[in-house]
Structures are given as structure tokens and as C-alpha cells.
Amino acid sequence: MNKLNFYSYLFLIISTIMLLYGLIFNPNDWIVYTIAIIFIPLFILSLGFITMAKPKKEDEEERVQEPFIGF
Amino acid sequence: MIQKWFSRDIMYLMADIVVNVLIAFLFGSILLGLHRKVMARIQLRPGPPIIQHFLHSLKFFFKETSFPKTAAMPFYVAIVVILCAIWVTAVIVGPVSQGSLLIIFGVYALYKIVEHNSGSSSGSPYGKMSCVRAVFSAAAELPLFAVIAIVYLKTGTMNIAEIIAYQSVHGALIFSVPLATIVFFVLILSKSPYSPFAITKGKDLVSGYETEHFGFLRGFLMLSESMSWYVILWVFLTIFLAPLSLVGYLVGMIVITAITAIINAVTPIFNPNHSIMTQISIAIVGIGGSLLLMLIA
Numbered sequence: 001m002n003k004l005n006f007y008s009y010l011f012l013i014i015s016t017i018m019l020l021y022g023l024i025f026n027p028n029d030w031i032v033y034t035i036a037i038i039f040i041p042l043f044i045l046s047l048g049f050i051t052m053a054k055p056k057k058e059d060e061e062e063r064v065q066e067p068f069i070g071f
Numbered sequence: 072m073i074q075k076w077f078s079r080d081i082m083y084l085m086a087d088i089v090v091n092v093l094i095a096f097l098f099g100s101i102l103l104g105l106h107r108k109v110m111a112r113i114q115l116r117p118g119p120p121i122i123q124h125f126l127h128s129l130k131f132f133f134k135e136t137s138f139p140k141t142a143a144m145p146f147y148v149a150i151v152v153i154l155c156a157i158w159v160t161a162v163i164v165g166p167v168s169q170g171s172l173l174i175i176f177g178v179y180a181l182y183k184i185v186e187h188n189s190g191s192s193s194g195s196p197y198g199k200m201s202c203v204r205a206v207f208s209a210a211a212e213l214p215l216f217a218v219i220a221i222v223y224l225k226t227g228t229m230n231i232a233e234i235i236a237y238q239s240v241h242g243a244l245i246f247s248v249p250l251a252t253i254v255f256f257v258l259i260l261s262k263s264p265y266s267p268f269a270i271t272k273g274k275d276l277v278s279g280y281e282t283e284h285f286g287f288l289r290g291f292l293m294l295s296e297s298m299s300w301y302v303i304l305w306v307f308l309t310i311f312l313a314p315l316s317l318v319g320y321l322v323g324m325i326v327i328t329a330i331t332a333i334i335n336a337v338t339p340i341f342n343p344n345h346s347i348m349t350q351i352s353i354a355i356v357g358i359g360g361s362l363l364l365m366l367i368a
Binding site for chain 1: 083084085086090092132133134135136137148151152153155159160161253286287288290291294331
């Protein structure tokens, strides 16, 4: 498992735990707001990193080349 | 109102937020799909299915994603997260807690910063041009502040719950401050897709500040945009037409989406100077007229 996948799963687990904490234990409002604002986007981001298709090894370099370098 | 149906007595605050965020995404994306459909029909095209925007948002999460060499990492990715965070905040301040309108204004100010930074972090000249236009078009956010000021002068509060209570006693604000309503509607128009005022996403810039955000990052952006469309319509209906039932919100959102689609389908995009000047002119006439009407009445 590469570094990106490792951190994606880590953040997905952390954000899931935080959202479940808010759902089950119903802490103070300000804590719930903070959890929602930080961890809902983080949950979607980490999910995206896991679900996205990665380029093939031989195509990797070609994919990150910007056609506009030098402007 | 949605939170009445998902009352705090039945579910915890976090569940209320999650449910409202999901509704904002689902309903917002369906409305944006309807927007494209109406535009297509006006232009005598069959157009995509109404659920296309929703399907695209999900589909992009499984597409090949890579990060351009010229992108300013990690800002290039972080800006997409920030965009989602500000619209989650807007959902909390609006439908969930009915808090202060000033925070909604703050959200729109941040949205401009996100447009700016999303364009500049990509390293693409299209994104950079869009980022410059985002700064330029920030002037068009001033009418929102002016509308909030008019609403405050009329109702004596900036709290959304209290504005709803005021309207249930004195009648909807659309009848007492109609010009401010028009100014806010122009703001909605400027935020709609293919708008004549949408200079940051003009087709001369490909997709503007979103040009270099592809793959799942584009899906993430589309998800946030769906929430943003839902929130701006919710705020408009709540400030000017409250109190509304769930059906009232549903019909109101569909009607406004259809009206903006019709306008956008028959209007070409303005150049940046004309876009800003038109919006500012409408705002000055609307706000000046509203103040005058309030003095006379």
C-alpha cells in the first residue's frame, strides 16, 4: 500500500469515528459544528482518494505534464 | 421547513446536519440538472437527463486522477476541501440552525477567495485568468451586503429565525422591499451556471478556475456547487417569502431554477467590465429605491 492510500484510509477512519462520535454521544453544539465542518469534507476527500482510478505506471509522467508550461 | 420534519426531538444535532447536507447535495444536484434541461429545451436541444449533474458528481469520483506538475500542492487539493467546508457551514447556519445572515455573507466572501485560490493554485493560465476575474467580480458581492442591510433596517434583526417570525406577523418581505428582492435575484442569477455574469467560468477560459481540477476533485467541486445552489435558493426563499412549507420550498426552488435557466439560455455572457457594471448598477438602483420606499412608507 503506498503512502497516499495509507493516509487516505487513516483519514477516512478518523473522520468516520468523529462523525459517529457526534451522532452517538451528542456533545455540545459547538463541538458538533466543528466536527461537521472539518470532518465531513475530510471524509469525502479521503473517500475520493481511495475510489479514484490511478494512471498506469507508464502513463504517469505523461499525465502530470502541463501543456502550458512556459506561458 | 426541513428541520421541522427532522426535528431535534427525534434526532441529534449531528444527524440533523448530515441529513441537511445530504438533502442539499441531492436536491441541489437535481436542480442543477433541471437547469441544464430547461436551457437545452429553450435552445431546441433534447438536453441531458435531469439526474445527469448528480450522476456526473458521483462518476468523477471513480475517474483517473493525477495532479499537474505546475499545481501548488497541497493547496491545489486543500482548496477543494475548503469549498466543501464553507458550504457545510452555510447549511449549518441556514437550514439547520437558522443563524445570522452575516455568516452567510461571510461564506460568500470566502467563496470568492476559494475561486481566486483555486485558479491560482492550478498553474494553468486559464485558471490564473479566472482567478484575476474572481477578484474583479468580488465587487458584485457588495449587493448581497446591501440587501442584508436593507433587511436589517426593515426587520431590526439579522437572525434568520427572527426574520421568519417577523414575516409571519407582517407578511413576506418580497412585498415590502421588492427592489431588494430583485437585487438578491440578480445575485442568484450571477451564481447560476452559464450565467451572463459568470465571468470566472466563461467559456473563453475553458472551465475557469476549475479547468485543472479533474477526476475526483471535479466531482468534489460539483458536490459543493450543488450544496451552494440549494443554500442560495433556501436563503432567498427564507428571507423574502417565509414562512414556507416544505412544498413551498420545493416549488420555489424549482421555479427560480427554471427562471434562471430561461434567462441564461437566451443571454450571452457579458465581458467582465459589463458584467460588474450591470450588477453594480442594478444594486445601486435597487438599494437606493428600497431606501426611498422605506422613507416614504
